[in-house]
Amino acid sequence: MESLVDDPPPPAPGDPSGASGLDVVLTTPRLWLARFRPEDRDAHRALLDAPALARLLPVPAPISDELAAAVFAQILSLPPEQLHLAIWRKAPRALIGSIGVHQDPRDRHGAMSIGLGDAADRGHGLGTEAARAVIGHAFTALGLRKLWFDHHGDNAAVRAAAERLGFREVGRQRAHCLLDGAWVDWVTMELFAEAWPPPA
Numbered sequence: 538m539e540s541l542v543d544d545p546p547p548p549a550p551g552d553p554s555g556a557s558g559l560d561v562v563l564t565t566p567r568l569w570l571a572r573f574r575p576e577d578r579d580a581h582r583a584l585l586d587a588p589a590l591a592r593l594l595p596v597p598a599p600i601s602d603e604l605a606a607a608v609f610a611q612i613l614s615l616p617p618e619q620l621h622l623a624i625w626r627k628a629p630r631a632l633i634g635s636i637g638v639h640q641d642p643r644d645r646h647g648a649m650s651i652g653l654g655d656a657a658d659r660g661h662g663l664g665t666e667a668a669r670a671v672i673g674h675a676f677t678a679l680g681l682r683k684l685w686f687d688h689h690g691d692n693a694a695v696r697a698a699a700e701r702l703g704f705r706e707v708g709r710q711r712a713h714c715l716l717d718g719a720w721v722d723w724v725t726m727e728l729f730a731e732a733w734p735p736p737a
């Protein structure tokens with residue numbers, strides 16, 4: 538996954554953070570969450586091809602060039618209130634994943650998605666850090682009343698992160714998905730704004 542590493546340009550004058558060139562929406566201690574730019578096409582394609590993320594897609598892997606291009610074009614054309622952000626690690630600077638909240642403006646709920654492409658970036662709290670920032674933004678700046686997401690029942694990492702952040706399971710379709718030759722559950726979790734932030 539070295540191809541995701543973006544040679545860090547020298548910080549621009551007046552931009553000691555090193556986030557120059559990025560359209561940053563949210564900043565956390567170790568991350569920038571920024572809108573995808575046309576020049577992020579290859580990094581986004583690498584995310585789609587990462588095995589841990591490819592297994593989440595409802596299409597056979599590897600994803601075709603045409604579909605990958607269509608997905609990326611759709612991301613670039615999203616209106617600003619529909620967040621689908623690149624997760625940038627600050628040091629060393631690299632685009633390492635994506636996180637989204639696709640909101641329903643009528644009912645004011647949002648569907649979350651998250652993925653870190655490289656196994657080396659997982660398990661260090663970065664996913665939780667990104668999700669915490671996006672959840673806070675969704676409940677305050679976007680005014681959503683509820684967030685939800687679905688996950689495979691064997692996904693211990695997202696389950697643990699979600700519970701830590703206050704999500705609760707509200708539905709489970711048993712033996713719903715065929716993954717790596719085994720039937721796994723499909724689980725829905727939700728979090729209401731009034732339950733945010735969760736008790737420390």
Ligand SMILES: CC(C)(COP(=O)(O)OP(=O)(O)OC[C@H]1O[C@@H](n2cnc3c(N)ncnc32)[C@H](O)[C@@H]1OP(=O)(O)O)[C@@H](O)C(=O)NCCC(=O)NCCS
Binds near residue numbers: 593660665
């Ligand atoms: C899900 C994901 C975003 C979580 O981000 P992360 O940075 O790896 O997770 P964190 O380091 O913040 O850890 C979150 C929790 O999961 C636990 N965890 C991390 N990796 C784990 C693993 N492989 N197995 C079990 N638990 C794990 C951590 O201990 C932590 O629990 P805690 O809060 O109780 O201490 C990341 O693992 C990922 O991108 N996975 C592949 C894509 C994916 O599954 N996306 C979600 C689809 S619904």
